[in-house]
Amino acid sequence: MKSCPRCTYPLEEITHKEVELDHCRRCGGTFLEPEGGSEVFGPFVDPAVWADSEIATDLGRWQLNCPTDGSALKVYRVEYGEDSVEVDLCPRCRGIWLDADEGVTLRDIVMDAGQDETTGLSVKDVRSGPVGYIFQLISQFPLEVWNPIHHRPRATIALIGVMVGVLMIQFAGGFGSFTDQFSLVPSQILSGRSLWTLLSSIFLHAGILHLVGNAYFLYVFGDNVEDYLGGRVYLALFFASGLAGGVLQVATQGDPQISIIGASGAVAGVMAAYLVIFPRVKIYQMFRIIRFRIRVAWFLLFWIGWNIVGAIIGGGDVAWMAHIGGFLGGALFAYQFRVRPLHRVLSGA
Ligand SMILES: [Zn+2]
Ligand SMILES: [Zn+2]
Structure with missing residues (x-):
């Protein structure tokens, strides 16, 4: 039986959007496998999207343990503008622990920051350059x-x-x-x-x-x-x-x-x-x-x-x-x- 890394209450295995996740009924936290976060919230919560960008800081702290493999979870601060959230990532299985409202906050922050070219999140492609401009000039789309x-x-x-x-x-x-x-x-x-x-x-x-x-x-x-x-x-x-x-x-x-x-x-x-x-x-x-x-x-x-x-x-x-x-x-x-x-x-x- 896995237990909640935050409050030690037994974790419940739940299938949501065809994703298996471990959920704590007491504190509302959830552990998601690497793919699971993207399935449930969309790509914005995927650590592969934000972990190497300028909005994420590795705080050099480990405070919880991974419910799957027991490894210490690394604490990252993700911030943009006024908003900030601390997220726990497993360096071994790449799973992510999200406290009750963190998934939504993380998604909002990454979504906002990605619209700003200076954060290193959004990929510069043909849309932002002259080809995109000419396409829009002609189509007005x-x-x-x-x-x-x-x-x-x-x-x-x-x-x-x-x-x-x-x-x-x-x-x-x-x-x-x-x-x-x-x-x-x-x-x-x-x-x-x-x-x-x-x-x-x-x-x-x-x-x-x-x-x-x-x-x-x-x-x-x-x-x-x-x-x-x-x-x-x-x-x-x-x-x-x-x-x-x-x-x-x-x-x-x-x-x-x-x-x-x-x-x-x-x-x-x-x-x-x-x-x-x-x-x-x-x-x-x-x-x-x-x-x-x-x-x-x-x-x-x-x-x-x-x-x-x-x-x-x-x-x-x-x-x-x-x-x-x-x-x-x-x-x-x-x-x-x-x-x-x-x-x-x-x-x-
Ligand atoms: Zn809990
Ligand atoms: Zn793990």
């Missing part, structure tokens, strides 16, 4: 400053693959009966017919540019959301958001004969989930020719505000209410899976 992922975003890639395949079939059919058959038409839904088009219409697009916009935003925001939620929950988020967007659009659209296609409601839900899970991450954003960094939270709140204005003024071929419905649906969904101290999640509080 946002780029993330730093948000590493731990897994290949297979579900995101598969979703984009299906969208590309479906668009090719639409092209081959001249955007005729195939497109019509799978499009969302409010009058049909309101009379209880073809309810499945609420989901099938997500995969249809009006042309290459329409698809490129949706696929780009899905990839930029979706890879991290998938990494954190896992593929299955992420797909549920995607479809639930698409459904929420479709339903709100159907319920509010002035002309019920106009058909609706595109993944933007589902993508809006993924963006909302990003806002819930990674609010401190920064992005590079263009204002005409000037590139600046802002917190993604400001970008996404501006984006949804712009959609609300669009919905009020109306006009364009944009399904504004589908974006708003998808965003609200995604935010509510992701809130259930928000980052919380492990002891609260495990005790169900």
Whole structure:
């Protein structure tokens, strides 16, 4: 029987997010194997990410013992700005001991510090240089400053693959009966017919540019959301958001004969989930020719505000209410899976 290095109470073996961890019911501390931290909180808590950076200091102290192999745990101070946390690492098994709220604090600190180039955390790549600037100048699309992922975003890639395949079939059919058959038409839904088009219409697009916009935003925001939620929950988020967007659009659209296609409601839900899970991450954003960094939270709140204005003024071929419905649906969904101290999640509080 392993005992808590902090308070000697017996540790309980718990499986959370398919990770086995040792948890203390009394003090709320948890011991995670090297891979476990990334699985539970995402890559920001992984010592391989922060231990050799400028925000981490080896305090040269050993105060607890590893519950797995008995080695003395090394104490590191991780700090950035006003925030600081002391974390215990096992030099033998590379496991990490996290006291009750430390996982969340550590994640916040590393996430904040990684947006600052001087900390040596974020990897300078093509995004921060002239190629990234030119790409943004032409596309006006946002780029993330730093948000590493731990897994290949297979579900995101598969979703984009299906969208590309479906668009090719639409092209081959001249955007005729195939497109019509799978499009969302409010009058049909309101009379209880073809309810499945609420989901099938997500995969249809009006042309290459329409698809490129949706696929780009899905990839930029979706890879991290998938990494954190896992593929299955992420797909549920995607479809639930698409459904929420479709339903709100159907319920509010002035002309019920106009058909609706595109993944933007589902993508809006993924963006909302990003806002819930990674609010401190920064992005590079263009204002005409000037590139600046802002917190993604400001970008996404501006984006949804712009959609609300669009919905009020109306006009364009944009399904504004589908974006708003998808965003609200995604935010509510992701809130259930928000980052919380492990002891609260495990005790169900
Ligand atoms: Zn304890
Ligand atoms: Zn160990």
